[in-house]
Amino acid sequence: MTDSTPDGPPDVLLRDVVLDGAHRDVLLSGGRVAAVGDRLSAGAVAGGVVVDAGGAVLRPGLRDEHVHLTQWATARRRVDVSAAVSARHVAELLAQAAPAVDGLLVGHGFRDALWAEPPHRDLLDAALPGRPVVVVSQDLHTVWVNSAAAQRFGVTEPSGVLVEGPAMDLIAAAGDVEADVLDGWVLAATDAAAARGVTGVVDFEYAPPGDWVRRTATRPPGVRVRVGIWPEFLPGVVEAGLRSGDPLPGLLDPLTRDRLRTGPLKLFVDGSLGTRTAFCHDPYPDVEGSAAAGAAPRHGLLRLSPQELRQQLRRAHDAGLHLAVHAIGDAAVTVALDAFEAEGVGGRIEHAQQVGPADVPRFAALGVVASVQPRHAVDDRDACDVHWAAGVDRAFPYAALLAAGAEVVLGSDAPVAPLDPWDAVASAVHRSLDARPAWHPEQHLSLDDALAAASGGRRGVRVGEVADLVLLARDPAAVLADGGPDALRRSEVLATLVGGAFTHRAGV
Template sequence: MSAAPPANLVEAHAHVFALGQSLELTPLDRCATVAESLDAVRRASASSRPSSDGRAWVRLFGARVESWDQGRWPTLAELDAACAGACVVIMSFDYHCAMASSAAMAAAGVRAGVAVGTNGVVCTDAQGQATGVLLEDAAYAVWKAAPEPVESERERLVILALAHLRSLGFAEVHDLHSQAWLGPMLGRLDREGRLGMRVALYPNVAEVRAVAEHRQHWESTRVRLAGGKVFSDGTLSSRTALMIHRYAEPRPDMPRGHAMVAPVFIDEALRTVESLDLQLAVHAIGDGAVRMVLDSAQRVRPARGTLRIEHLEVLDAADVPRFVELGVTASVQPCHLLTDIEALRRYVPHRIERVLPLRSLLASGLEPGVIGTRRDGRAGLVFGSDAPIVRANPEDSIFAAVHRRRPGMPQDEAIAMKEALDEAAAWRCFARVCDETTDRR
């Protein structure tokens, strides 16, 4: 890295509480063998404490099973022997697959032959017995079966996350999909002088009206309710992001991915936040989802600065100028490119030149580092990480924006190099805290 990172960065897309939790989970990203994974399970189980449900829950994450010596998960018998009856869940690095101990599956009510959610799969052996390997909703059902931490524990994890972000140079974080309890807790931490940075909250749009009713009890110049959050599609690696064109290797049930909400739902969400003088942040990864959201903005015509679109990993050329036209901020996490390269080449090879068109977005007039507001009506291009899906280190996004490939990869494997930014421009997209964009009340 040559350009020095500026001070007072803004992390425009993170999940604060989940980040705090992830900082305490056992990472398996350096694990290279099945035996090492079992050793990690043994150590973590031995030091675990019972949760509020009386069970010992042990969660490990970041497993890249394809790269382990035997290219497989442990067997269920191996895992159960290593964890001595604890509820163990090992999540894969992409959060789409997990392995759980017998105790964890039993506690979550997950077993062979029982459907889980809309796409959960409980993998079985030739005899029809569960192997412990779980896909999609089944993986999440067991991952989330561990009881929520009690209030004091939640506070400790939130403080841990904020300290971590501060250590990386961030002076402000935007929390996308905030828990209802987060605002009151942050407000109290601020009054006690223990906050240390600014936080903007975006709870689910279904809850935003209720959260807004009590915001005067906890808002300050540092903690504020900023808007509501909506998920409009899925992800590229699971081929559930909504695309304009069919995926290569499409899922039979959804060849172009799928919309998680109807356009009229987004219209209504825009009107709801508008009535509360707040913003709407919409998760839209595929070019079809981004277009659907921009179409909503064109119909509803909220004040400029009302809408921000999150992720926009693939964007059609015709939609690039619409951000400036409609006053919509593009909130992008270039670091996702680092983990998605293989999935992009495999599933959307015909759209590879449309991946993260950062240079085109800036050329269209979006202002780097400006999170537009309803007050200023500006529209910007801002970076974040989506931590803890990936680590919060801003240098990952800078590398991805500049080099468009993972460190060490040959240059000809870069994705859509013509959309690369220079390093100084990339750093400018990590919005800097300044009073005119953050001191709104």
């Protein structure tokens, strides 16, 4: 995401920013950083603006390398059941919220990995008789419906619980609203991301790329968007001759063409830890009441055979598409790395939540990026200790990957975790959200490394680089030193610029 804006915004002279610990002026021109100096002349700003930053800290813009923007935009309007401690508690929360919601009642955020009683349609029927109810798990790999919703969406599973592909299909159907309404939600979501310093995302929403062309007909998104391609839509992308990094066809506005580009092909090797379908070398223990009981073998679910994966990688690579492979369990990571090696191509592994020691150095050796979501390590620590007890030392090995030379990039998997890079950075440098000690602190990243992983590898602002930038009220190191990870999560963003254009401006 280092594209410059061909018909860029007016020049901007940022007066008095703190850069590398010193007060500087920074000139932005043509979508890039044009000059850095002690006192640049305002006369150098051709038809642009001069902004007094008042000593704000200037840093590279932040990125979220793995989001589901439509799901995140929609989840912000669903009933939050993430606080539920049981299936019955979910039903109670939904019943309390139901009077304020018209039509289909959709909840989001349940985590059933440690529940004694599994989700079942009967629990929802008792709490909300006759009202169609759909409840989406926090990891987006499980969906739970009552009888009324089962009839509406054609669900025949007696428990009302679906996992993996069928669950994702139903989630998409439950989120079916008028296109103009949904487009407004998603564009507003990009603005909310910009307000947290985000300048670019990789969107892995399950939708045709043309949806983005439609929704940006009126204005560009608030961030750069690389639009992920799912296998179902690959034939049309190949037929159109689109390669990763190309603007989507049909975009007329130069600014929108610059911000909206073709992303990587996304492939699934396995499922998720929360659904107990991540494909692992060690078997899952028998857990009473598991929602996924009988849904997958005890080692998890292999969603693509090694041969099918290799064929998909080769086809996409030959078509000029970058490759992003979802692999969470350590056995799935091995399958993915083996396929990259066999085909002689690089790419990304999305999540890499459990990695065997022998596979850690293979990321760097094969040119495979580890696209990880640090908040998952914090949220899933208890589930890991139970379901991955035999391999917990292999879970979320961020420091080990970085030490072995791998390129590590951070994301959120929103709405699974907040679309907020400060949350990701804070979770990477300290793996705890409560008073308990950090979970496996040997895998913490330094603040500098975490910020670089959240900024596309950039560790500073240099002349000639794209002007994707963020202005902060305080230096992150000072924030962390004074207030710890929680304060870092609340970092104050004063302004965000994409290609030299303000996408958020609140304090300068």
